[in-house]
Amino acid sequence: MKVIEIEGGSGPADALRIGERTDPRAGPGEIRIRVRAAGVNRPDLLQRIGAYPPPPGASDILGLEVAGEIDQIGEGVSRWSVGDRVCALLGGGGYAEYAVVDARHALPLPDDLDFVQAAALPETLFTVFANVFEGGRLSAGETLLIHGATSGIGVMAIQMAKAAGARVIATSRGAAKAKAALALGADVSLDATDGDLARGIADAGGADVILDMVGAAYAGLNLDALKPFGRWVVIATLTGGLSQVELGKVMMKQATLTGSTLRRRPADEKARLAAAVEARAWPWVVSGQVRPPIDATFPLDEAGPAHLRLEAGEHVGKIILTV
Structure with a gap:
């Protein structure tokens, strides 16, 4: 063959x-x-x-x-x-x-x-299900924040979250990608290269679950974006795997940080x-x-x-x- x-x-x-x-x-x-x-x-x-x-x-x-x-x-x-x-x-x-x-x-x-x-x-659907719905425990009515929302994983996560009755905040790089994420069903779509991304997420209400493919560069942003009892799920570390987080915020928010490979x-x-x-x-x-x-x-x-x-x-x- x-x-x-x-x-x-x-x-x-x-x-x-x-x-x-x-x-x-x-x-x-x-x-x-x-x-x-x-x-x-x-x-x-x-x-x-x-x-x-x-x-x-x-x-x-x-x-x-x-x-x-x-x-x-x-x-x-x-x-x-x-x-x-x-x-x-x-x-x-x-x-x-x-x-x-x-x-x-x-x-x-x-x-x-x-x-x-x-x-x-298969690769994307299994990954999103394992991390967003099992690890992240996303439920209908909650908000999922997706970084890298126009990637193969990202577009799958948008569609699956919407099918499950969740709200989606999408981030991506560039106006064209932000527009594409919106067309795929995201409720809020933010261009990570334009303006204050943390402020945009806060104005959108924050997230119950975060699907993170960025890694170190977004660690502080993600912790701030989590609602109380929020779940931050890491599946890739494109900007590095080492970061510092404020453990006091983790405790005060009763947040969960998790991740997995497939x-x-x-x-x-x-x-x-x-x-x-x-x-x-x-x-x-x-x-x-x-x-x-x-x-x-x-x-x-x-x-x-x-x-x-x-x-x-x-x-x-x-x-x-x-x-």
């Missing part, structure tokens, strides 16, 4: 090349997917430069989410059949013509959902999460309430330009490889 290989260097133009691997086979409890589309995510960029190695036992091929048809069933799998249309969360291996995955980590596609849209779902969770935990997503969030996908915008698509052999698009930071929504 054709795959994308990392062949030295750190820039996408010189590091990503088409290669060939032996077709994988579905083992016990696994399914093999004929990949039609694969999502491109920031962890892929980190893995490419050697900063985010795959967990033990995972494929060294890039790619954490795919959509396609099942073409092989492993021993002990009873839910799925050959030909079923699915999307799946992977520990790696998505940038390829075939991917093998734990059968419990796949979800069935609605008839009206194409493979490109479906490939935009890729290194054990298979059983991912299976639990997949079941929870299917029960509580997948109905929003089936109904059409959650359909993340696609910023751009690239054929598999143009994975390098796809990485460049993501690195540039001008995208709104997901970037997808088609296979």
